[in-house]
C-alpha cells in the first residue's frame with residue numbers, strides 16, 4: 001500500500017521575490033505579507049538564506065495545505081509555546097556544522113507575549129544564535145480574535161467583549177532586560193528603517209529580537225487597504241515607538257512621533273469602542289512612554 | 305570493555321553520550337536537558353560529557369528540552385534527552401511532535417509516580433500513559449540492559465524502515481540509583497554499532513518543505529498509516545539490531561519478550577521492569593516444586609508484541625499480569641493490552657490483574673507467592689487485585 005505523497009522537489013533559493021509565494025492564505029491587508037516580503041528583501045540584500053521556525057499562529061497557516069506550501073524556504077512548525085526551543089536546536093546544529101544560513105522564528109504575539117514567554121525568555125537569556133521576529137497583530141488571529149497580553153487597552157476582542165481593561169505588555173522592555181545584543185521595533189509604514197534594522201540584525205550574532213506592528217484587518221475590523229496607513233498613524237501619534245536597543249542598554253529612537261492625535265488611529269478601527277474609551281489617559285500614557293524612551297536614548301545613546 | 309559498578313542513571317547517561325559522540329563524523333549531537341528526580345544524574349552526565357561535536361542546552365523546562373532535541377534532530381543531529389514523572393507529563397506535547405515528525409530521538413525515562421501527592425518512587429504510570437503516541441517503548445530490568453537498550457534504541461530509531469523515537473525505561477531508584485556491575489563499551493565499539501545518522505527528511509535549504517503545516521484528513525490519515533506500518537516492522541527489525549549488537553558487543557541486549565518455562569506452562573506471570581527479577585526467583589522455586597507455572601518478561605511495550613507472547617505460551621490458560629501502574633477507572637495498563645491481545649486468538653484464557661508495587665511499594669517474594677497461589681486457585685478472573693495494602 002502506498003501512502004506517501006511524493007513531494008515536488010524544487011530547488012528555489014530564498015530571494016527577494018519568493019520568501020512567500022502566491023497562493024499563501026494571508027487575508028488581504030495582512031501585515032505578515034508585508035513583513036515577510038521586507039524580510040525577503042533584507043535577506044536578498046545581505047546575500048543570506050534562512051530556515052523558519054513557526055509556532056501555531058496565522059503564520060503557519062500562511063503555508064496553505066499540504067503538500068503545497070506558500071513558503072519558499074524550509075519551515076519547521078513548532079508547538080505554540082516552543083518555537084525558541086525548536087530554533088535553539090536547529091541553530092545549535094547549524095553552528096556545529098559552520099553553516100551560514102539564518103534561523104528565524106516567525107511568531108505571533110500569542111506565541112511571544114503569552115504562552116511562549118518562558119521559552120522566549122530562556123532562549124534570550126542563553127543568547128541563542130538566532131533571530132526572533134514577532135509580528136504583533138495584538139490579537140489571537142488564528143483562533144478567531146481573542147485577547148492576548150499584546151492587545152491594547154480598550155480593544156474589543158471575542159474574550160474582551162466590552163473592551164480590554166489592561167494595558168499592553170511592554171515586550172521590548174522585557175527583551176531589553178535580557179541584555180540581548182539587539183532588539184528593534186519595525187513599522188511597515190517606514191520600510192527603509194525596517195530594512196536597515198533587519199540588515200543590522202542579519203549582520204550580528206546572538207539573540208536578536210524584532211517586533212513588527214502588524215495590521216490585521218480581520219481582527220482590527222479595519223479596511224484592508226488602510227493597513228499601512230494605520231501603522232503609520234500609530235507611529236506618528238506615538239502609540240508605536242520605533243526604536244532600537246543594543247545590548248539591552250543603548251537606545252536609539254529611529255522615527256520620532258509627529259505629535260499627531262491618536263484619535264484618528266482609533267477611529268479607523270471598529271475594534272475600538274471609541275466613545276467608551278478614556279482617550280486622554282491614552283494620550284498621556286503614550287506621551288509619557290515616548291518621553292521615557294527619549295530620555296533613555298539621550299542618557300544611553302548608541303555610539304556611532 | 306570495562307566492567308564497572310554504576311547506577312542505572314550512569315548507564316543511561318553513558319550510553320546517550322557515547323551514542324551522541326559516535327555521530328561526530330556527521331552532523332554531531334545536540335539536545336535539551338532539564339532535571340527531575342530520579343533522572344537528574346542522567347542529564348548531569350550528558351552535560352559534563354566532552355563531546356567533540358555536540359551541544360547540550362540546559363533549558364528552562366521539559367517542554368523545551370524536547371523542543372530543542374526536536375530542532376536538533378530535524379537539523380540532522382543525533383538527539384536525545386531524559387525525564388521522569390511530571391517532567392514527562394510537562395514534556396508531553398513535544399513528545400507527541402517528536403513521534404509524528406518521525407524523529408529518531410532517544411528518551412531515557414525513569415519511572416516515577418505521577419504527582420500529586422509528591423512521591424518519587426517507582427511506578428510505570430508516567431511512561432505507560434504515553435502509550436498512544438508514535439514511540440517505541442522498551443522496559444529494562446538491569447543497568448546493563450539500560451545501557452544496551454539505549455544503544456540499540458538509536459540503531460532501531462534511525463533505521464529507515466522505522467524512523468520512530470524510542471523511550472528506554474527503568475524503575476526509579478531500584479535501577480536509577482542502585483549500582484550494578486555493568487560493562488561500559490569503548491567508543492570505538494559504539495562507533496562500529498552506530499553508523500553516522502542520515503535523516504531522510506532533514507531540513508534542507510534546497511528542499512523548501514513546510515514540516516508540520518496544515519494537512520487534510522486523508523493525508524493526515526496516510527501519515528498515521530505510515531506510523532502503523534513502521535510499528536508493525538519494529539519487532540523484526542529489533543531482532544536484526546539485537547543480533548548485530550550481540551556480534552559487536554558480545555552480549556544479548558534482550559528479547560522483546562523473554563520467557564521462562566512457558567512451553568508447557570498452564571499458568572504464567574506476565575511481568576516487566578525490575579519486578580521480573582523477583583518474580584523469576586519465585587517462579588523458579590515453584591517450578592522446582594512441580595507446579596506448571598512459567599513467566600514472561602515484557603521488554604517491549606510499544607509496539608505491543610502480542611504475537612510473540614502468544615507464540616511463547618502455547619498452552620497457557622491462565623495469565624497473571626503484574627502491573628506497577630494504575631489507569632484510573634480501568635486497572636493495569638499491561639493487563640488491559642494483554643486482554644485485548646488474547647481476545648480472539650485465545651478466547652477462554654483467564655487473565656487476572658495484580659496491582660503490585662503501585663506508587664513505589666516493594667514487591668517481595670512473599671507477595672509474588674500470594675499472587676501465584678491466587679492465580680492457581682482461581683476458576684475465573686475478577687477485578688484487578690490491589691496487593692501490598694489491607695483494603
Ligand SMILES: Cc1ncc(C[n+]2csc(CCOP(=O)(O)OP(=O)(O)O)c2C)c(N)n1
Nearest residue numbers: 056057058080108109110111139140141142
Ligand atoms: C498548546 C496550544 N494551545 C492552543 C492552541 C490554539 N491556538 C493556535 S494559534 C492560537 C493563537 C495564536 O495567536 P498569535 O500568536 O497572536 O498569532 P496569530 O494567530 O494572531 O497570527 C491559539 C490559541 C494551540 N495550537 N496550542
Ligand code: SF4
Nearest residue numbers: 027030058141216218
Ligand atoms: S487574521 Fe489577521 S494576522 Fe491572520 S492572516 Fe488574517 S489579517 Fe493576517
